[in-house]
Amino acid sequence: MMKSWQRCQQYLHQRLPGLQKQLALPQTSLQLCLLGALGGLVAAVLIILFRLAILALQSLYLSSFDDFSTADSEFRWMLPFAGAICIGAVALFAGYRHYRLGIPFVIHRMKTQYGMMPFRNTLNQFFGGIAALASGFSVGREGPSVHLGAYGASFIGKKLKLPFNSIRTLVGCGIAAGIAASFNTPLAAVIFVMEVVLREYRIHVFIPVMLAAVVGALVTRSVFGVERELAILEIVSLPGWHFPYLILCGVMIGAIAFVFNTNMMRVIRLFKSWPLPFRLLLAAAITAAVGFLIPQAMGAETGAIQYAVSAPTDVQLLLALFIGKMILTVFALGLGVPGGVIGPIFGIGIIFGTMLAILPGMVHGDSAHAGTYAVLGMAGLMAACLHAPLAALVAVMELASNPDIILPAMLVITSAYVTGVQLFKNKSLFLMQLDFLQMPYKLSPADDLLQKVGVLALLDERYHVITNPDDVTIRHHLDLLEADELLVIKRTQEQGAEFQLASYDVSLSMSGADSIRYLPMVGIIKQATMAEAFNALEAQREGAVYVYDDSQAEVHPIGLIRWDQVQSLLVKQNNLL
Incomplete structure (x- = not known):
């Protein structure tokens, strides 16, 4: 059993880089659909646990689910106070600053953090939502369902270190599965994700979201049946x-x-x-x-x-x-x-x-x-x-x-x-x-476009890295570069390594000054999208950023993203949309 698990981990470790690179592109793929279905399954399981907990609690004092007129009148008035105390206790345990919940918070995270949901907020949503619905507050279960579905799907994306653009798609899958699991309405769940949460229609997103909604509905029906409230x-x-x-x-x-x-x-x-x-x-x-x-x-x-x-x-x-x-x-x-x-x-x-x-x-x-x-x-x-x-x-x-x-x-x-x-x-x-609440939910047109493409899809590997060189060594390497190659200088310091882009500056050489020009380079993790590269290069509008694997102990470039690549992607936006 242990050997099988180790072989599975080894296989995943070998295949994961290829999967990460493929998912960096905004296109429909079998791998993304399967991951979306997995995200839908995780979301459905969370929603089922959520609903079963509410049913179990209400069965203690209600003759019929969600019908609080069947509770004893002397006991009924105490339920909201008991629920409020439980909600407050959960919020105190998880932290009051993590008490941002529900669909508005999910929309905000979709636009600013690619849908990745904090764990403590999810704790508040899960247990607080159970207490609220079990104690008679007039709130719906779809708010917690959306939050829990988003967390379950984003958890998979974070564990696999998938590109952020694909994590956002997975989160849409989790949300759709959560709504489908909550109301037994898979098609409405898909439309809700596109119309309210993502606020856009893209075919490469629509297909995995649809599959996740099917999975969420099927899993839920296996537990609660096919009957609908209406x-x-x-x-x-x-x-x-x-x-x-x-x-x-x-x-x-x-x-x-x-x-x-x-x-x-x-x-x-x-x-x-x-x-x-x-x-x-x-x-x-x-x-x-x-x-x-x-x-x-x-x-x-x-x-x-x-x-x-x-x-x-x-x-x-x-x-x-x-x-x-x-x-x-x-x-x-x-x-x-x-x-x-x-x-x-x-x-x-x-x-x-x-x-x-x-x-x-x-x-x-x-x-x-x-x-x-x-x-x-x-x-x-x-x-x-x-x-x-x-x-x-x-x-x-x-x-x-x-x-x-x-x-x-x-x-x-x-x-x-x-x-x-x-x-x-x-x-x-x-x-x-x-x-x-002053929670941003809008993106600039440039960010909206560039967030759909991961940096792994456009990595430029035509560069050479030299460590702590002198000017003579730098000039020597610059003379040997091909027309489309770049030279990266790595300078090690006590607080860490710094990277610079070195090139000849014709204007400086004509004035008699040092002809070597250095541009500082900012590093971005391999999960990032082209939007992060754009934000890092927008001020200087030249040069490049280096991409690194944050799971490695030493920061080392695995590729570059040049400013002209960002410009080209913006120019070709109609082809991507």
Whole structure:
């Protein structure tokens, strides 16, 4: 057994350099697809453990999953406080400065750190998310799922020391698998990654992300089955006379999205200066108070779906659920409870959509269309709040499993999105949070392009290195260089080695000065992309950087990246895109 493991390690060590070099190029490959599937598997396992932990805890005091009205009223009000204490304890153990979680943080890391997630933040997200969802806070499980999926996939990339551009693709795979494992919606997961997280469509990214979503969905179905939460909603085809009313529904949903996003940001701003323990206790107090009056509003989206189905004409209950769910979600997420916003948006949208079905139900004489309107409300609110119209449409198609929902969903999503953007100037909730927290999520056009290509793909190995030479030796080597070769000078010092690029300077030689010109060289690790090379050379706009293997004890160039290579890549950007 030990010999087999050693042979496997030896084989991997031999093959890894070739794999690293191949993945440095932005192209579809079998190796990247297989790694994406592996990342999806790791993400799915983490999500399964996450969901099983929540189910195990809730089974101790709930008769039905996510239905907190089944808990004893004298015990129910204590749950949010117990959850807040657990979340605070985990944050204290992991460190308060590592308490940046959820989808906005993942988007930020995707743009600034190629999606690589810190371990301590992930600890906060995993255990804090379990405590939040098990204790009745109105947060979704997709936020932790995205974070955990990103961590699982980036862990593989870091262990294999893959180029950063391929690690970002792997992180997209992990996120897609995490969402697919959370909601059993693999196609919507792929679209969400492209539309919300990566904010771009590239075929070499799309294929492995799609495969990872399939793996995530299949693994999760093997544990939790194929049943979806929206399966209990009856979707029926809407007659043509509903369509003008659907436009009005979309307008109202767009207004609700604006109210939701605005109040969420208002709570975040108002309580930003409060210490985390105080914010968590306030969130627990509000959840306990509202949950005591409206227990059906506690938890993620599942309970709201159940009650929307069971009482589609009970205006008083639906209105109470809608208001309670809005208050609980805005304060829980605004005060820093770890969890996602998509699940609560689903619940709020389903409740509001069911309320919108009451008017046509009165005209028609029954409530047969309530399920259809509930799904449409969910789709419209997700599109307007998160600026993810395509992901919302695909999610509805998968969750409803009924093609009759497509046309009305497109109409509601369009009208809700346009209303929010043009009439209310509503922005994506994720981007509003990133802007407020001053967490960068935008790249310059040059960095955006160059981050897609690893330096290993363009290594220039036409150079000679000489150590601590004198001027005579340098001139001798310069005279022997071919036209396309470079000379690197290594100067050893107590604090380490320094590298310089040596060349003849014609202008200096004509003035009688020393004709040898030295340009300092910056080193970048072999996992880096051309963006790091560009940033190192941008100021001087000439010369080269040296690439080294950070796993070796002594820093030694394994290749160079010249400034003219960076320029050439920028010029050829249309061919790469």
